[in-house]
Amino acid sequence: MDLKKFKLIGINYFKNNTVEVARNLLDCYLITDKKGVICGGRIVETEAYLGFEDKASHASVGPTRRNSVMFGPAGYGYVYLIYGLHCCFNIVCEKKDVPGAVLIRAIEPEIGVDIMKKRRGKEKSLDLTSGPAKLTQALGITLKDNGKLLQQNGVLIMKRNNSRPRALCSGSRIGITKSIELNYRFYIKDSEFVS
DNA sequence: TTTCCGATTGGCT
DNA sequence: GCCAATCGGAAAC
Secondary structure (H helix, E strand, C coil), X not given: CCCCCEEECCHHHHCCCHHHHHHHHCCCEEEEEECCEEEEEEEEEEEEECCCCCCCCHHHHXXXXXXXXXXXXXXXXXXXXXXXXXXXEEEECCCCCCCCEEEEEEEEEEECHHHHHHHHCCCCHXXXXXXXXXXXXXXXXXXXXXXXXXXXXCEEEEEECCCCCCCEEEECCCCCCCCCCCCCEEXXXXXXXXX
């Protein structure tokens, strides 16, 4: 797979305000290279999770074994198991000791689509990456990626050259019961893959 | 150590 | 639209 059309986004990009990073990640590409097997697509839905004041965030209870990565330096993957079944993938933001992470909720499958179909056991494009646990399965992201620095584990964030601007929206986050008043969900309005 | 429950998904009514 | 699957983190006891 030829990634010449793409430019790698460096780790410094994430040493920033989490909400801002969540918004800026829309329209970037999430691409995995697992043992030379490359797949990915355009990010169309993200959510920001902060610290103590954000009661929906795992970090709201202070540092624990599970969430410790969120308190570490930016650019690391925070991957956790949800409902005992599924993995969700986040990118840690902010400086060390300031908790914050961006959950990637949906991408538009574009690169290595056949690989993703195989990993998912689904044929329809809409079933591949239209949800946080679907896309981790499609991209081969697992709990082993928790606490790993991006790029070093073959998880890449890239920007496509000359990509057309699309309308962005924000709103309340999905699947949570606390801090629902915070509009930390960001998505591309016209994408079919938004959950 | 016991209990409760979740940043979801997919199958069935 | 409803609900089971399935398990480990966090808090209660």
